[in-house]
Every structure is written in C-alpha cells, then in structure tokens.
Amino acid sequence: EAGVVQSPRYKIIEKKQPVAFWCNPISGHNTLYWYRQNLGQGPELLIRYENEEAVDDSQLPKDRFSAERLKGVDSTLKIQPAELGDSAVYLCASSPGRGGLAFFGQGTRLTVV
Amino acid sequence: AQSVTQPDIHITVSEGASLELRCNYSYGATPYLFWYVQSPGQGLQLLLKYFSGDTLVQGIKGFEAEFKRSQSSFNLRKPSVHWSDAAEYFCAVGMYSGGGADGLTFGKGTHLIIQP
Numbered sequence: 254e255a256g257v258v259q260s261p262r263y264k265i266i267e268k269k270q271p272v273a274f275w276c277n278p279i280s281g282h283n284t285l286y287w288y289r290q291n292l293g294q295g296p297e298l299l300i301r302y303e304n305e306e307a308v309d310d311s312q313l314p315k316d317r318f319s320a321e322r323l324k325g326v327d328s329t330l331k332i333q334p335a336e337l338g339d340s341a342v343y344l345c346a347s348s349p350g351r352g353g354l355a356f357f358g359q360g361t362r363l364t365v366v
Numbered sequence: 367a368q369s370v371t372q373p374d375i376h377i378t379v380s381e382g383a384s385l386e387l388r389c390n391y392s393y394g395a396t397p398y399l400f401w402y403v404q405s406p407g408q409g410l411q412l413l414l415k416y417f418s419g420d421t422l423v424q425g426i427k428g429f430e431a432e433f434k435r436s437q438s439s440f441n442l443r444k445p446s447v448h449w450s451d452a453a454e455y456f457c458a459v460g461m462y463s464g465g466g467a468d469g470l471t472f473g474k475g476t477h478l479i480i481q482p
Contacts, residue, residue: 257409286469295370295456295472296410309469344409354400354460355470357409 255279257358259345265364271333274361278326278347285322286355287330288344296344302328335365368393368459372473379447380481387442387476389457399440400458400470401431410456416440427451452480 288296304325322328346355402410414425
C-alpha cells in the first residue's frame, strides 16, 4: 500500500513569493491533515479535512494561507505571499478516521529567503 | 485544550542499554496516545498507539509504552537500544469526536543520541 505522498520535498523561495504544496493521501482515507513543524518543535495542526470539507481550520493563518481538497482526495496548501517566518517543514497526514491515527508523508521543507 | 509535555529535550544512551522516554499529557478524558519517531529529513513514523484496554502496548522496532492514568503518563521504553534508534521521538495525544478524527497535539520531542 502506498503511503502519503508529498511534493516537492524541498522548496526555496524569496519572501513575498507564492508557494504551493501538494499531498496525495493513502487511498480510502477520508481525513486529511496539514501540519507545520518549526525547527526543534513538534508538528502543529494547520487544517483538517473530512472528505472535501475543511472541518477545523482554526489554526490556519487565513490572511496568507489557503488550502483545498478537491473531490476529497488530493490536497494543496498555498502560501501567498510567503514570509521569512514561514520557513518550516509542512507535513501532510491522512487517517482512516478513528482516534486520530495518522500516517504522515515525508514533508516539504520550505526555506524563505 | 489538551497538551503534551516531553520533559527531556535530549537523552544520551549507550548502545545496548535500556531506554525510557517520558511523556505526560493533559486531557479531560481518556485520550488516544501515540508515539512517533522522526529520522532526519523524514516524516513521522508511528511506533505505537494506545486506544483502550491493556495499558502496556507493544509497537514496532521492539518499543513498548505504558499508559498510567493516575500519573497522566505514557512513557516509551526499549530494553536494548541500537545505533539506528538515534532519532527524534514525539509523543502525541488525539481524540475522536462525532465529527471525525481530530488532529493530534504533539509534544516538543526528545532527541535520542546513541553512544557507541
């Protein structure tokens, strides 16, 4: 069974530029999460989808971040414009639903210069 | 809101020695508890999970964890560590509501160093 796939693995952009991350969850997993992991910290939840509906986006900085999950499968997380403080690893995870059991992708390491 | 505390930022253990990583949580009900491991440049791999039942849970790679409700703890143990166990370890708490599987709350992690 294929795991959670994310791309790109690494991204370097200049501040004020836009950037997008893509995630393909495990087949059949209705729940999809985006997390941000700052250096030396644990991941922090940005948004959770149940199928195509964003059911928890309370931690998503909505002035510059947006996300979508078309057809309840793949998802895209976008930042526009990026700031220096957005440098982090962005992790996507999916879950079959029970108890938050989540399987993570390898993440996208974003560096904003 | 739930929270997770991993009191040890770094732990150094000799290869072959036993290991215990501490985790304390704050949550109003019985939580779902997890341990994940993260190698450099990699995503998080699930080591083990506790949902209910037997408070001693077995995971992959020879790890186990014990849920102690009275101490709000979920410590991770391994009887004999290998050099390949060097990594970052994260404890996490989750919940399942009527709306689905809520996101996890993670601790800040414990960096495990293995001495030869």
